[in-house]
Amino acid sequence: MRLHALLALAFILLPLRAEAPGPAAGPVLIISEDGLGADQFRPDTMPNLWAMARQGRRAAVLPPFPATTFNGHVTLATGCWPEHHGVVANGYLRPEDKLRVPAANRVEDILREPLWVAATRSGVRTAVFHWVGASGPWEGVAPWRMQAFRPGIPDAEGLAFSERALAEGAQLVMAYLSGSDEEGHLKGPRSPETLAKLRTLDAELAPWLTRMQAAHPGLRIILTADHGMVPMKRRVHLPSVLDGIPVDLITHGGSAYVYLKQPGDRARVLARLHRAGLKAWAREQVPSRYHLGGSPRVGDVVVLAPLGTWLSQARSSREDESERHGRAGAHAYTPESAPMKSWLVVLGAGQGPLADVPAWDIAPTAAAWLGIRWAQAPDGKPVAALLPR
Numbered sequence: 001m002r003l004h005a006l007l008a009l010a011f012i013l014l015p016l017r018a019e020a021p022g023p024a025a026g027p028v029l030i031i032s033e034d035g036l037g038a039d040q041f042r043p044d045t046m047p048n049l050w051a052m053a054r055q056g057r058r059a060a061v062l063p064p065f066p067a068t069t070f071n072g073h074v075t076l077a078t079g080c081w082p083e084h085h086g087v088v089a090n091g092y093l094r095p096e097d098k099l100r101v102p103a104a105n106r107v108e109d110i111l112r113e114p115l116w117v118a119a120t121r122s123g124v125r126t127a128v129f130h131w132v133g134a135s136g137p138w139e140g141v142a143p144w145r146m147q148a149f150r151p152g153i154p155d156a157e158g159l160a161f162s163e164r165a166l167a168e169g170a171q172l173v174m175a176y177l178s179g180s181d182e183e184g185h186l187k188g189p190r191s192p193e194t195l196a197k198l199r200t201l202d203a204e205l206a207p208w209l210t211r212m213q214a215a216h217p218g219l220r221i222i223l224t225a226d227h228g229m230v231p232m233k234r235r236v237h238l239p240s241v242l243d244g245i246p247v248d249l250i251t252h253g254g255s256a257y258v259y260l261k262q263p264g265d266r267a268r269v270l271a272r273l274h275r276a277g278l279k280a281w282a283r284e285q286v287p288s289r290y291h292l293g294g295s296p297r298v299g300d301v302v303v304l305a306p307l308g309t310w311l312s313q314a315r316s317s318r319e320d321e322s323e324r325h326g327r328a329g330a331h332a333y334t335p336e337s338a339p340m341k342s343w344l345v346v347l348g349a350g351q352g353p354l355a356d357v358p359a360w361d362i363a364p365t366a367a368a369w370l371g372i373r374w375a376q377a378p379d380g381k382p383v384a385a386l387l388p389r
């Protein structure tokens with residue numbers, strides 16, 4: 001009888017113990033720098049952050065395919081695969097009504113619970129700055145503090161927002177900052193302009209982080225990004241490749257989605273794309289490791305260009321001009337392409353060397369640190385090397 005009672009007590013207490021954060025646990029800060037590739041983070045480009053990383057852990061984040069800003073950030077935030085969270089690229093064609101969603105950065109595009117919602121539901125005081133998809137409440141739940149994205153806001157405002165939130169007791173802060181994406185697109189990822197931006201980020205972020213570490217003992221920091229960037233050598237114009245076949249196109253840079261207007265055209269489209277030297281899969285044939293083909297938002301055919309080639313959807317000279325403007329560098333390739341990997345620095349958590357981390361493991365790791373319970377288990381899992389022993 002006594003043993004029975006003890007077992008019953010253990011059964012009640014165990015789940016609570018497993019979810020409670022460790023005694024030395026401080027708040028968690030996740031910062032994403034748009035487009036900052038693992039190959040851009042070096043002692044010569046970002047010396048101060050590199051020195052800080054020596055006190056912590058450094059690896060790379062493997063982005064989802066296609067490696068784009070909205071897909072990447074929603075994967076980081078939900079811990080789920082693109083085919084589950086639904087933000088399959090920066091834009092897509094809505095399967096239910098064929099409506100073009102040119103910017104899938106709204107909360108209503110997200111089909112799985114973001115970390116800031118799970119955290120809020122778990123009683124964790126959470127602040128979110130400019131993160132993709134943090135544009136309003138999700139299923140009626142908004143974090144303690146949220147500043148939705150507006151263009152033209154300097155990174156300093158994001159750091160001030162984060163500093164204020166931490167000072168006022170936030171346990172989880174997620175901030176999206178400008179990174180090196182714009183310079184990489186306009187001038188190329190190895191251009192003097194991009195290198196100058198990396199040095200500016202380093203000079204701004206490193207001393208600020210040092211200050212935050214001093215103010216908040218036990219602070220755990222993840223520095224990462226949505227994707228990397230690669231210089232462009234060549235363009236393939238998809239409307240020319242598919243001339244005479246009625247389709248809608250959503251191009252992302254190194255990859256694209258094709259939406260057929262006549263379902264019978266699929267084989268013809270695949271044949272034309274293959275003949276043009278591109279990889280192309282019918283949606284159901286997309287390799288399962290990309291976790292993409294389960295979403296009808298990706299259309300009928302998924303196209304992938306060789307690294308260094310970008311895909312154009314321009315149907316007018318004006319569209320052509322605006323596309324070319326940002327194509328000194330591009331992304332949206334697969335995670336196997338080394339330049340697509342994002343930087344990753346973890347400070348204040350884990351032990352031993354860190355291997356490359358899939359983007360969908362980041363939110364589950366932060367959730368494990370803070371004892372956050374998900375409404376539905378995410379696809380990713382906490383990174384073992386980052387958990388307390």
Ligand SMILES: [Zn+2]
Binds near residue numbers: 069181185
């Ligand atoms: Zn970009």
